[in-house]
Amino acid sequence: MGNTQTKIEEFETPWRNTSWGKQKKDFLTQTIKAIEPCKHDLKYLRILVVGPNGSGKSAFINSINNAFKGRITSDALSNTIASRSFTVDYTPHEIETGNSSFTVVINDVMGLEKGFRQGCPLEDIINAINGHVKQGHEFKPEKPLSSGDPDYIEKPAPSDQAFCLVNVLAADRIQFTDESVLEKLRNIHHEVKKLGMPQVIVMTNVDEACPVVKTNFQRVYYSKKIKEKMVWCSNELGVQMCHVFPVKNYQEEIETNDDMDVLILQALTQIIQLANDNAKTRLAK
Ligand SMILES: Nc1nc2c(ncn2[C@@H]2O[C@H](COP(=O)(O)OP(=O)(O)OP(=O)(O)O)[C@@H](O)[C@H]2O)c(=O)[nH]1
Numbered sequence: 001m002g003n004t005q006t007k008i009e010e011f012e013t014p015w016r017n018t019s020w021g022k023q024k025k026d027f028l029t030q031t032i033k034a035i036e037p038c039k040h041d042l043k044y045l046r047i048l049v050v051g052p053n054g055s056g057k058s059a060f061i062n063s064i065n066n067a068f069k070g071r072i073t074s075d076a077l078s079n080t081i082a083s084r085s086f087t088v089d090y091t092p093h094e095i096e097t098g099n100s101s102f103t104v105v106i107n108d109v110m111g112l113e114k115g116f117r118q119g120c121p122l123e124d125i126i127n128a129i130n131g132h133v134k135q136g137h138e139f140k141p142e143k144p145l146s147s148g149d150p151d152y153i154e155k156p157a158p159s160d161q162a163f164c165l166v167n168v169l170a171a172d173r174i175q176f177t178d179e180s181v182l183e184k185l186r187n188i189h190h191e192v193k194k195l196g197m198p199q200v201i202v203m204t205n206v207d208e209a210c211p212v213v214k215t216n217f218q219r220v221y222y223s224k225k226i227k228e229k230m231v232w233c234s235n236e237l238g239v240q241m242c243h244v245f246p247v248k249n250y251q252e253e254i255e256t257n258d259d260m261d262v263l264i265l266q267a268l269t270q271i272i273q274l275a276n277d278n279a280k281t282r283l284a285k
């Protein structure tokens, strides 16, 4: 009975091909290490994460660090009670990728919340993308930053700007996302599209969304549920499927897991490559 159910929920062959385990993880870390910067004088290659509160943004940043360090870290504080945004300020996290040619920084932000003037202001996300937000700025839902504020950078340097937007959505909750939050995500998407900036979706909580994947991460591309949710995210935000990545973040583990790291690093490789290409185009203008 259990087996029959499992079969019904899975494709016979994976719809996205990948290898797994330590060898693949090592290959991905080497790939990241070998990426050549498109702009040699760029101090930081900045990446911005956005998403509903509690979707796993901070946990994703920690998971990336864990994958590189081979141990559990908690640089970006993550929350267990997800009723309101836990992260409230604009926090940069330097990622030790092992690539000496450039420094990757991922900026964590306050989550988007339902309702007008709740959670991270949209204006601040757009300002952050364009490099106008000072590091450490505490977001104020009712008061977006504007020119003249002490935390507003009037003349941003290229390394203050972000070059890839990462939308973080939790697989087990996406279909219940409040319409006002989806609207905020779509608005950000349109603004970012105008800038010609690449966007990806990192779909977290795949363990909570599919019981088969929870016991074996290698089944992620066999799972019909996971694919259905990835397609939903792709359609809802207008991001191509090849830029949608399922991940399981570290939350209760005490040791790293090579298969979890493969999913995390596959997403990161693509994010860095897209950001790197975008830096070249945007800074050439
Ligand atoms: N099971 C599971 N739990 C996760 C996963 N990712 C994050 N979590 C948990 O979800 C909760 C919220 O994660 P956070 O990383 O704090 O979420 P956030 O998007 O930073 O939230 P805000 O800062 O409030 O906007 C934490 O308890 C995490 O441990 C995942 O992939 N699987």
Ligand SMILES: [Mg+2]
Pocket (backbone or CB within 6 Å): 057, 058, 059, 077, 078, 079, 086, 087, 108, 109
């Ligand atoms: Mg957070």
